[in-house]
Amino acid sequence: MSNSPSSAPASLTGSLIRERRLALGLRQGEVAQSAGVSASYLNLIEHNRRRVGAEVLERLAAALGTEVAILSEGAGGALIDDLRAAASTVPGVQPELDRIEDFAGRFPGWAAVLAAQHHRAAQLERAVGALNDRLTHDPHLSASLHEVLSALASVRSTAAILADTEDIDPDWRARFHQNLHQDSERLAHGAEALVAYLDGPDTAVDAGLAAPQEEVEGWLAARGWHLAELAEPGGFERLMAEVAGLAAVAARSLAQEFLRQSADEARLLPDAVLRAALEGGEADPSVLAQRSGLPVLAVMRRIALLPGSVAGLVICDASGTLLFRKPVDGFALPRFGAACPLWPLFAALARPMMPMVARVEPAGRAARVFRTLSICETRLPQGFSGPDLREAAMLILPDDAPLRAAGPVLALGSSCRICPRAACPARREPSILTEAGVQ
Amino acid sequence: MTARVLLIEDEPNITEAIRFILSRDGCEVTTLADGVGAVAAVRAVMPDLVILDLMLPGVSGLEILAELRADPATQGLPVMMLTAKGQGRDREAAERAGANHFMTKPFSNDDMRAAVRALISG
Numbered sequence: 001m002s003n004s005p006s007s008a009p010a011s012l013t014g015s016l017i018r019e020r021r022l023a024l025g026l027r028q029g030e031v032a033q034s035a036g037v038s039a040s041y042l043n044l045i046e047h048n049r050r051r052v053g054a055e056v057l058e059r060l061a062a063a064l065g066t067e068v069a070i071l072s073e074g075a076g077g078a079l080i081d082d083l084r085a086a087a088s089t090v091p092g093v094q095p096e097l098d099r100i101e102d103f104a105g106r107f108p109g110w111a112a113v114l115a116a117q118h119h120r121a122a123q124l125e126r127a128v129g130a131l132n133d134r135l136t137h138d139p140h141l142s143a144s145l146h147e148v149l150s151a152l153a154s155v156r157s158t159a160a161i162l163a164d165t166e167d168i169d170p171d172w173r174a175r176f177h178q179n180l181h182q183d184s185e186r187l188a189h190g191a192e193a194l195v196a197y198l199d200g201p202d203t204a205v206d207a208g209l210a211a212p213q214e215e216v217e218g219w220l221a222a223r224g225w226h227l228a229e230l231a232e233p234g235g236f237e238r239l240m241a242e243v244a245g246l247a248a249v250a251a252r253s254l255a256q257e258f259l260r261q262s263a264d265e266a267r268l269l270p271d272a273v274l275r276a277a278l279e280g281g282e283a284d285p286s287v288l289a290q291r292s293g294l295p296v297l298a299v300m301r302r303i304a305l306l307p308g309s310v311a312g313l314v315i316c317d318a319s320g321t322l323l324f325r326k327p328v329d330g331f332a333l334p335r336f337g338a339a340c341p342l343w344p345l346f347a348a349l350a351r352p353m354m355p356m357v358a359r360v361e362p363a364g365r366a367a368r369v370f371r372t373l374s375i376c377e378t379r380l381p382q383g384f385s386g387p388d389l390r391e392a393a394m395l396i397l398p399d400d401a402p403l404r405a406a407g408p409v410l411a412l413g414s415s416c417r418i419c420p421r422a423a424c425p426a427r428r429e430p431s432i433l434t435e436a437g438v439q
Numbered sequence: 440m441t442a443r444v445l446l447i448e449d450e451p452n453i454t455e456a457i458r459f460i461l462s463r464d465g466c467e468v469t470t471l472a473d474g475v476g477a478v479a480a481v482r483a484v485m486p487d488l489v490i491l492d493l494m495l496p497g498v499s500g501l502e503i504l505a506e507l508r509a510d511p512a513t514q515g516l517p518v519m520m521l522t523a524k525g526q527g528r529d530r531e532a533a534e535r536a537g538a539n540h541f542m543t544k545p546f547s548n549d550d551m552r553a554a555v556r557a558l559i560s561g
Contacts, residue, residue, distance in 0.1 A: 145523075146494060146523050149523040149544050150450050150523055150544060152545040153450075153453055153544035153545035153546060154450060154452040154456060156545040156547065157453065157456035157457065157460070157545070157546065157547075157548055157551075158452065158455075158456045160547065160548045161456060161460060161548065164548070165463070172459065175455070176455075176456075176459075179452040179456075182452065183452055
């Protein structure tokens, strides 16, 4: 078998060299000569029976008029990984995994098409999941539909009364005409808002139909999830002016509160200080919290909002309702409704001030492993006699360790309805997706 | 058809239309615009039929139905549920809670009359 990660790239290199040479119409002897190797040695390399050293590869690349990277292990390795992932997505079909390098080497174009199709399928699956999530759980969409149906019910019944009742009292007739007018206005507005909503996220925001939290997150996403201006003179005021342009009143108020909080936190832990600490290898939020005097949760927010940060973040309250979502590619976060109960975020919620580190693998075709740091903090805004308010945060970091190399990995999802892990013990409801390709 | 109908619906124009068509059929229609106090109103009026909207401000139609079914005095009362969704989980839940009939918005006046007649005589 040659499908272990260490041997695959080497054998692919030989095939790629051969493909390249044949594509150029060159003979082995010609290429061998210009690369300074014997024809028989090149033959062995091409048939993947000899590993090729860096120096020889460089000379071969030059002889073939191409880059080392094109023929090298890295480029091919990524392609092989994609093909391997694609191979696992079709249930019941068993592609020849032991010949995967051969395939990629002999048909690099077709292999690239297959890999691209695989990525496209994963992308579409995520889009379907997000749309389905929106249609089934979006309270705003549901409320607008209810509004339209109610107005329609009234119009239908009233119009039928006017059409069918010949001896209707003039006062009643006038009243029903007035009702019809009112309801047709309602219908027109409701229909316009619905069309705008279904037309796209931008117009939905304009129509005031997006959830306030969603609008704030949309604003943050559009600015690349950072508020670097906070460090500049007058930056806070400029940002406040910017959020004054948000469509919904509630979104404006949420965004203003978020900016005030962010400004306070940035004062205690400025971007430059945080960046220096992270670059110096100090990325532990609890250590940074001690140094800066900020709560750990606030440091996590600072890390997630640092310009260029690849960290995702979710924050929830004691009910598990998500208050803040900065998504990461490969770790889908539900827009509405409840999240996966297996998230370490919720385990942290039950154990205030207990830091929790986990390696997790969200469901999906592009299996990636993340490291999550979770913590729950409590507040007593009304003192001992009032309720303790909890807020938990989960910082989502890309995991650099090789897949399954550093201990157990927790398999989780985003929300049950779009999670393909059929056998999950924590499942609440059936999923619209199948498990194919996830394991 | 002479019967007393209690209509619990928060949309004033729908209320007006239903009241009109049922009144012309000889019903005596009492109306209520929200869920709060609905159960007390049913007990006070003891109508022959309750027409109950599923999505009401204050208390949901489902909760009102459950409370009516839990009280021996009202558990046998015919209840027609008005729903804008017409299907799915809410409807199943109302069926389990003991609704006698469903009328889906937007309904036709003829269907409404026929259903009311059937529920009152049944």
